[in-house]
Amino acid sequence: MKFRSLFFILVVSLLLSGCGLLGNNADTGESITQDYDYASGGQNFSVLLNGVGMKIDSVIPRSGARVGYTYLVLTVELVNQSSNPIVPETFVLVDDASNKYASQKNLAFESELTRLPLFVNKGDEGVTGHIIFEVPNAALQADLRLRWESESHKSRIDIFLGALPAV
Secondary structure (H helix, E strand, C coil), rough: CCCHHHHHHHHHHHHHCCCCCCCCCCCCCCCCCCCCCEEEECCCEEEEEEEEEEEEEEEEEECCCCCCCCEEEEEEEECCCCCEEEHHCCCCCEECCCEEEEECCCCCCHHCCCCCCCCCCCCCEEEEEEEEEEEEEEHCCCCEEEEEEECCCEEEEEEECCCCCCC
């Protein structure tokens, strides 16, 4: 009788879990506000959402300042047809464990690069520049994506970088 009760509870739990009625214990923190629009894409493909266009033209790994870290130099192209400016400083890299990496400034090799402007205003098209992130080498194989999220646009765009080589 105990076996039958245990089996029944197991079957009911599996059914409820499969139907989404039980909570997921493996929360990744990747929730998005209900009223946000979302789009995603991959490197070398344009993504357009609510008047904002993004494309990653290239990702170049460089040796990091710290052992076990790599700089990623992203060449990004932006288009803004929305009424609100895009602020590239708010871009972050996110890995599959929901770790977020902020862009870096004042680096020794910055003179070799063209930074994105502080704001990309309405009507700006084909604005191209670099944004730099420092990530641990382990994150290079962790499904990194460039994320732009904006409260004023009610939008989030993720552009997946794919597997990247360590330097």
